Amino acid sequence: MHKSILLVSLLILGVIGEHLKAVNSLEQTSDIFTPAKAWNNGFNYDQGYANFNGFPRGVGDLNGDGKADILAIGSTGGSNTCISDGSRFTNCYHYANNLPTNFDKYPLAICDVDGDRREDLISFTSNEVRVYLTNGVPPYTYTVWTTEFTENGGQWDSFNVVPRMVKDVNGDGKGDIIGISSSNNVRVALSTGTGFAPSTIWLNYNYGKNFNLYPIFCADVNGDKKADLVSFLANGVYVSLSTGTNFTTPTLWNTGYSVDSTWDNFNGVPRMLADVDGDGKADIIGFASSRVIVSFSDGNSFGPGYQGIYNFVMEHGGWSSYSVYPRFTADVNGDKMADIIGYGYQSTFVSLSQGRPSNITARS
Numbered sequence: 001m002h003k004s005i006l007l008v009s010l011l012i013l014g015v016i017g018e019h020l021k022a023v024n025s026l027e028q029t030s031d032i033f034t035p036a037k038a039w040n041n042g043f044n045y046d047q048g049y050a051n052f053n054g055f056p057r058g059v060g061d062l063n064g065d066g067k068a069d070i071l072a073i074g075s076t077g078g079s080n081t082c083i084s085d086g087s088r089f090t091n092c093y094h095y096a097n098n099l100p101t102n103f104d105k106y107p108l109a110i111c112d113v114d115g116d117r118r119e120d121l122i123s124f125t126s127n128e129v130r131v132y133l134t135n136g137v138p139p140y141t142y143t144v145w146t147t148e149f150t151e152n153g154g155q156w157d158s159f160n161v162v163p164r165m166v167k168d169v170n171g172d173g174k175g176d177i178i179g180i181s182s183s184n185n186v187r188v189a190l191s192t193g194t195g196f197a198p199s200t201i202w203l204n205y206n207y208g209k210n211f212n213l214y215p216i217f218c219a220d221v222n223g224d225k226k227a228d229l230v231s232f233l234a235n236g237v238y239v240s241l242s243t244g245t246n247f248t249t250p251t252l253w254n255t256g257y258s259v260d261s262t263w264d265n266f267n268g269v270p271r272m273l274a275d276v277d278g279d280g281k282a283d284i285i286g287f288a289s290s291r292v293i294v295s296f297s298d299g300n301s302f303g304p305g306y307q308g309i310y311n312f313v314m315e316h317g318g319w320s321s322y323s324v325y326p327r328f329t330a331d332v333n334g335d336k337m338a339d340i341i342g343y344g345y346q347s348t349f350v351s352l353s354q355g356r357p358s359n360i361t362a363r364s
């Protein structure tokens with residue numbers, strides 16, 4: 001996240017103070033997600049994880065059992081993970097040492113890059129991309145997979161301006177690097193299983209160069225196992241499908257979730273892509289100020305917004321900012337439907353997806 005986001009977040013926290021703590025497990029009726037339950041108490045604001053940039057956190061299936069686990073970077077760069085057993089994040093262990101603690105400058109990603117179905121940790125440092133393969137006895141050590149996409153390897157110096165992601169864009173089961181350069185080139189470096197091949201340009205695209213205003217993601221939205229590019233521009237959500245060798249010209253898939261429709265910053269009203277109903281196509285999960293909204297992908301567009309849950313948002317539960325209370329979406333109980341994971345004030349909360357009930361009505 002950009003520095004200004006942190007300052008704004010700290011200001012908000014200071015001004016509003018104690019009553020805005022993401023502590024809840026609110027009683028609420030929920031159309032898609034079950035009420036929030038605490039699954040872990042270790043990587044939260046109250047335990048010193050003050051903000052996302054300084055204490056990056058993530059989710060990913062680190063042991064390959066189909067259930068996403070949590071991972072957090074502490075103040076000295078040591079990282080710990082807690083494994084999902086389907087109802088808690090438990091069995092915690094030390095994952096790796098000396099990871100960077102400035103996400104905007106040195107972003108991290110979690111993705112399986114060698115195809116063994118265990119997700120790995122990818123760290124973009126000042127001069128090399130380090131891959132921590134989760135295939136041995138922790139704590140894991142890294143190998144350097146490329147020197148591209150780094151500060152010294154081409155002015156990749158801020159996630160907010162020149163984001164980098166790791167997702168499988170060619171469908172071979174191994175995660176690839178996708179980076180959008182300052183000259184608007186979407187560069188892809190394919191994983192060989194033991195390294196990242198030299199990057200090539202898959203698209204020239206000006207996404208806005210400001211992730212906080214115009215968030216951008218890689219996720220498979222049409223179910224062909226190749227991750228596509230999804231960007232939230234000023235007037236709507238645009239999708240650029242992966243062909244396996246390039247990204248197609250972006251087309252408009254939904255007119256909401258964007259700056260013009262009051263979704264004006266990621267820090268306050270985050271948006272994500274994950275497959276909430278388990279049909280293989282990633283859907284939009286939007287954390288509006290008053291509730292979580294889901295728009296399902298039909299492979300050609302994102303449909304109308306369904307009420308997801310009245311929690312994990314500013315007005316319900318005190319989730320005042322992404323910086324202080326980061327949220328993620330991933331399948332934590334192994335039913336192939338993506339759930340909500342929120343790092344709250346004292347606990348990490350989970351709301352499970354119940355899929356797409358036929359009796360719920362779309363509202364936008």
Ligand SMILES: [Ca+2]
Pocket residue numbers: 060061062063064065066067068069083084
């Ligand atoms: Ca797991």
Ligand SMILES: [Ca+2]
Pocket residue numbers: 167168169170171172173174175176190191
């Ligand atoms: Ca791949």
Ligand SMILES: [Ca+2]
Pocket residue numbers: 219220221222223224225226227228241242
């Ligand atoms: Ca795709």
Ligand SMILES: [Ca+2]
Pocket residue numbers: 274275276277278279280281282283296297
């Ligand atoms: Ca879906």
